[in-house]
Amino acid sequence: MFYCNFISLQILYCNIGNPQSLGQQPITFFREVLALCDHPTILDKSETQGLFSADSIERAWKILDQIPGRATGAYSHSQGIKGLRDEIAAGIAARDGFPADPNDIFLTDGASPAVHMMMQLLIRSENDGIFCPIPQYPLYSASIALHGGTLVPYFLNEATGWGMEVSELKKQLEAAQSKGITVRALVVINPGNPTGQVLAEDNQREIVEFCKKENLVLLADEVYQENVYVPEKKFHSFKKVARSMGYGEEDIPLVSFQSVSKGYYGECGKRGGYMEVTGFSADVREQIYKVASVNLCSNISGQILASLVMNPPKVGDESYDSYLAEKDGILSSLARRAKTLEDALNSLEGVTCNKAEGAMYLFPRIHLPKKAIEAAEATKAAPDAFYARRLLEATGIVVVPGSGFGQVPGTWHFRCTILPQEDKIPAVVSRLTAFHQAFMEEYRD
Numbered sequence: 001m002f003y004c005n006f007i008s009l010q011i012l013y014c015n016i017g018n019p020q021s022l023g024q025q026p027i028t029f030f031r032e033v034l035a036l037c038d039h040p041t042i043l044d045k046s047e048t049q050g051l052f053s054a055d056s057i058e059r060a061w062k063i064l065d066q067i068p069g070r071a072t073g074a075y076s077h078s079q080g081i082k083g084l085r086d087e088i089a090a091g092i093a094a095r096d097g098f099p100a101d102p103n104d105i106f107l108t109d110g111a112s113p114a115v116h117m118m119m120q121l122l123i124r125s126e127n128d129g130i131f132c133p134i135p136q137y138p139l140y141s142a143s144i145a146l147h148g149g150t151l152v153p154y155f156l157n158e159a160t161g162w163g164m165e166v167s168e169l170k171k172q173l174e175a176a177q178s179k180g181i182t183v184r185a186l187v188v189i190n191p192g193n194p195t196g197q198v199l200a201e202d203n204q205r206e207i208v209e210f211c212k213k214e215n216l217v218l219l220a221d222e223v224y225q226e227n228v229y230v231p232e233k234k235f236h237s238f239k240k241v242a243r244s245m246g247y248g249e250e251d252i253p254l255v256s257f258q259s260v261s262k263g264y265y266g267e268c269g270k271r272g273g274y275m276e277v278t279g280f281s282a283d284v285r286e287q288i289y290k291v292a293s294v295n296l297c298s299n300i301s302g303q304i305l306a307s308l309v310m311n312p313p314k315v316g317d318e319s320y321d322s323y324l325a326e327k328d329g330i331l332s333s334l335a336r337r338a339k340t341l342e343d344a345l346n347s348l349e350g351v352t353c354n355k356a357e358g359a360m361y362l363f364p365r366i367h368l369p370k371k372a373i374e375a376a377e378a379t380k381a382a383p384d385a386f387y388a389r390r391l392l393e394a395t396g397i398v399v400v401p402g403s404g405f406g407q408v409p410g411t412w413h414f415r416c417t418i419l420p421q422e423d424k425i426p427a428v429v430s431r432l433t434a435f436h437q438a439f440m441e442e443y444r445d
């Protein structure tokens with residue numbers, strides 16, 4: 001029987017989307033600007049010219065000029081510093097080819113508080129429902145529970161690469177309505193967590209049409225917008241899709257969440273992000289602003305970073321070549337890691353894994369033998385949690401059981417990040433493969 005000595009094995013963290021904790025390096029230009037903004041007295045020193053790029057010095061001056069008192073230690077406007085919102089709006093417009101208004105931007109400490117804020121505003125009682133994908137990122141189930149609402153599930157179709165199906169949405173909407181629930185909003189996570197799919201544009205159009213018809217606020221979690229690894233897929237923001245269908249601001253209420261935690265920047269600990277809020281009446285907008293004001297403002301370094309990720313160095317800037325090399329290096333490495341892990345998972349007996357098109361995760365399905373399911377039940381554990389625990393004990397690999405995200409009843413999965421550095425991937429593959437073979441042997445029916 002295969003069992004490694006747990007104590008002597010290095011733990012391989014494949015459980016959380018926290019890239020820098022596993023060795024991913026931050027983008028130099030972003031950190032240079034942050035450092036200069038935080039310690040502006042060095043901006044005038046002659047040594048600074050030799051240590052920092054000319055464009056990071058120029059950007060830091062520009063940002064400081066937009067901050068009251070030129071101080072990153074000062075409170076800002078509750079929506080965030082206006083000059084930074086201008087840059088973010090310009091970045092969104094350049095990305096989408098449609099205008100964006102800085103007054104629609106609310107800077108937040110990462111995407112999580114923005115999601116909480118919207119849930120707080122949307123949920124009046126347990127009779128208010130929020131449509132969420134299953135599997136889903138548990139921020140949504142937790143936030144809905146915290147604010148006393150009802151999660152209305154819609155199942156992603158694993159057989160079609162975790163696609164969203166309007167027939168499923170209709171079925172679940174009717175089921176919720178028959179229980180007296182008013183469904184107010186629909187959450188889409190694109191690219192998907194934990195499922196790693198990138199939605200096709202046609203599919204996005206169907207979703208926009210569905211929200212329009214059913215009067216739903218579209219909550220578009222787009223924090224993985226830079227994480228797309230396959231040439232056949234491209235990220236399209238829901239706002240761009242809605243505008244390209246001819247829907248204007250007044251036609252559809254839409255919130256897009258973005259974060260500095262993901263992408264190629266992976267600055268999770270800096271807590272930066274924003275939501276772009278469009279299609280709400282002035283009254284509702286005022287309430288959103290009021291709720292944002294309760295927290296005074298989001299942290300200023302996070303605000304600066306959010307503006308930098310939406311307005312990185314451009315061709316001709318001194319940092320451009322090194323910035324691009326760092327960005328491409330990280331994204332191409334993530335793509336290689338995703339493909340290696342996807343192939344390794346698909347080569348295992350009883351495991352099927354959809355393509356890792358984007359985000360930072362694989363979500364393989366494990367077809368467990370009946371004996372393994374019985375063994376799990378005997379320990380009062382869900383079968384995928386049993387598998388994940390045995391994997392950890394035998395190999396040091398940490399994954400998250402699918403039951404943490406929701407899944408079609410009777411199916412079992414786990415979520416595995418693609419984030420261990422490339423030199424660790426062979427160890428993940430060999431340990432996982434050896435464990436899986438031994439596990440299947442042990443519990444073969």
Ligand SMILES: Cc1ncc(COP(=O)(O)O)c(C=O)c1O
Binds near residue numbers: 139193260
């Ligand atoms: C889909 C999704 N949305 C939102 C978040 C929250 O990220 P943050 O609050 O760090 O911006 C995460 C974090 O993993 C995520 O995966």
